[in-house]
Amino acid sequence: MSEKPEWKLDILNASFLCGTPILAVIGAYWYTVNFGISLIEIGILFLMYIASGLSITAGYHRLFSHRSHSASWPLRLFYAVFGAAAFQNSAIKWCSDHRRHHLKTDTEEDPYTIMRGFFWAHMGWVMISEKEQQIEHVKDLQADPILVWQDKHIFKIGAFAGIIFPGLIGLLLIGGFSGFLGGLIWGGLVRLVIVHHGTFLINSGAHYWGKQNYSTKNTSRDSPILSLLTFGEGYHNFHHTFQSDYRNGHRWYHWDPTKWWIKIFSFIKITKNLNKVPNWSIENAKMKTSYEHKENSLNQNVKEQYNERLKNCTRQIRNLLKELKKKRIEYKDAKKNRKILLKETWRQKRIDMKMKIREVKSNIAIVRLEFRILIKEMKKQNNAISA
Numbered sequence: 001m002s003e004k005p006e007w008k009l010d011i012l013n014a015s016f017l018c019g020t021p022i023l024a025v026i027g028a029y030w031y032t033v034n035f036g037i038s039l040i041e042i043g044i045l046f047l048m049y050i051a052s053g054l055s056i057t058a059g060y061h062r063l064f065s066h067r068s069h070s071a072s073w074p075l076r077l078f079y080a081v082f083g084a085a086a087f088q089n090s091a092i093k094w095c096s097d098h099r100r101h102h103l104k105t106d107t108e109e110d111p112y113t114i115m116r117g118f119f120w121a122h123m124g125w126v127m128i129s130e131k132e133q134q135i136e137h138v139k140d141l142q143a144d145p146i147l148v149w150q151d152k153h154i155f156k157i158g159a160f161a162g163i164i165f166p167g168l169i170g171l172l173l174i175g176g177f178s179g180f181l182g183g184l185i186w187g188g189l190v191r192l193v194i195v196h197h198g199t200f201l202i203n204s205g206a207h208y209w210g211k212q213n214y215s216t217k218n219t220s221r222d223s224p225i226l227s228l229l230t231f232g233e234g235y236h237n238f239h240h241t242f243q244s245d246y247r248n249g250h251r252w253y254h255w256d257p258t259k260w261w262i263k264i265f266s267f268i269k270i271t272k273n274l275n276k277v278p279n280w281s282i283e284n285a286k287m288k289t290s291y292e293h294k295e296n297s298l299n300q301n302v303k304e305q306y307n308e309r310l311k312n313c314t315r316q317i318r319n320l321l322k323e324l325k326k327k328r329i330e331y332k333d334a335k336k337n338r339k340i341l342l343k344e345t346w347r348q349k350r351i352d353m354k355m356k357i358r359e360v361k362s363n364i365a366i367v368r369l370e371f372r373i374l375i376k377e378m379k380k381q382n383n384a385i386s387a
C-alpha cells in the first residue's frame with residue numbers, strides 16, 4: 001500500500017511568495033505618488049530583470065542544469081550572484097529539482113508535476129513541503145567552488161545582489177534615501193516578482209498551453225507567447241525533447257534571447273562547446289509527432305501502410321540533411337583553398353559543387369512534400385471516420 005505523503009505549509013516560502021507581490025504593488029504605488037517615476041527607475045528595473053532573469057535561464061537552467069555548453073568562471077560567478085538575486089534558491093538545489101523534473105516528468109516524483117494542477121506546478125510546490133527533498137544528481141555542480149560558495153551563502157548573496165545593490169544604484173543615480181528606496185522597490189521588489197512568475201510559468205503554463213511539435217511523450221508544450229515573457233524558455237516541448245541543446249527556440253526567428261546571449265559570449269570565447277542537435281534529428285522528431293497527432297483513430301491496416309511511408313520520409317530526410325551538411329562543409333573548405341587553383345578551374349568546381357547542393361536541396365523539398373501529402377491523406381481518413 002502506498003503511503004500518502006504528509007504535507008505542511010512552508011511558512012517562510014509561503015509568506016515570501018505571497019508577501020512580495022503585495023509589498024511590490026504597495027511600494028510601487030507609494031513611491032510613484034510621492035516621488036514620481038523616471039527613466040532611471042525603469043532602467044534599473046530593466047537591467048536587474050535582464051541580469052537576474054538570464055542568470056536563471058542561461059545560468060541555472062541551460063548551463064548548470066543541462067550542461068548545454070561550458071562557460072568560463074567570470075560568467076559563472078555572474079550567474080551565481082544574480083541567480084541568487086532571483087530568490088529561487090541556490091543553483092545546486094534548483095538544478096537538483098530541475099534534473100528530477102526532467103527525469104520523472106509528470107510523475108509523483110516530478111517536484112512540480114502539472115498532474116497535480118496548475119497552481120501546484122506554478123508555486124504550490126514551493127509553499128508546501130511534503131518530505132525532505134534529497135539533493136541528488138548534482139555531483140558535477142558540487143565540484144564547482146563558485147556554486148558551493150553560492151549554496152553556502154545564498155541568502156546573504158541574494159539580499160545584497162537582489163535588494164541592496166539596486167538600492168545602491170538608485171542612491172547613486174537618483175540621489176538621497178528616496179533614490180535608494182526607488183532602486184530597491186523597482187529593481188528589487190517589482191523585478192523579483194516579475195522574474196519569479198516568469199520562471200514559475202515555465203513549470204505551469206509551458207506544461208499547459210501551446211503545441212506539442214516534437215514529442216507527445218510528456219505534457220511539455222511550445223508556446224511562443226510564453227517565450228516573450230521568459231527569455232525564450234517557452235519552447236518547452238522542444239526543450240524536453242532535446243534538453244542538451246543550448247537553444248530552446250531552434251529556428252533563427254524563434255524569440256529566444258537566452259540562446260542569443262550564449263551565442264554572443266561564444267564569439268569572445270567566454271562560452272564554449274555550444275551543443276546543437278542535428279537538424280535531421282529535429283525534423284525527424286517533428287515528422288513523427290505530426291504523424292502521431294493524426295494516427296489515433298485509423299484502423300490497423302491503413303496504419304501499417306502510413307507507418308511505412310512515415311519511416312521512408314524520416315529515413316530519407318535524415319540521409320539528405322546529413323548529405324547537405326557534408327556538401328556545405330566541402331564547399332566551404334574548397335572556397336578556403338581556392339587560391340591554389342587556376343581561376344577557370346575554381347569557377348568550374350564552384351558551379352559543380354553548387355549544383356550538387358541544389359540537387360540535395362530539391363530532393364529534401366520532394367521528401368517534405370511527400371510527407372505533407374501523407375499527413376493530408378491521414379487527415380482525410382480521420383475526417384471520413386468521424387463523419
Ligand SMILES: [Zn+2]
Nearest residue numbers: 065098239243
Ligand atoms: Zn530543463
Ligand SMILES: [Zn+2]
Nearest residue numbers: 101203220236
Ligand atoms: Zn518542464
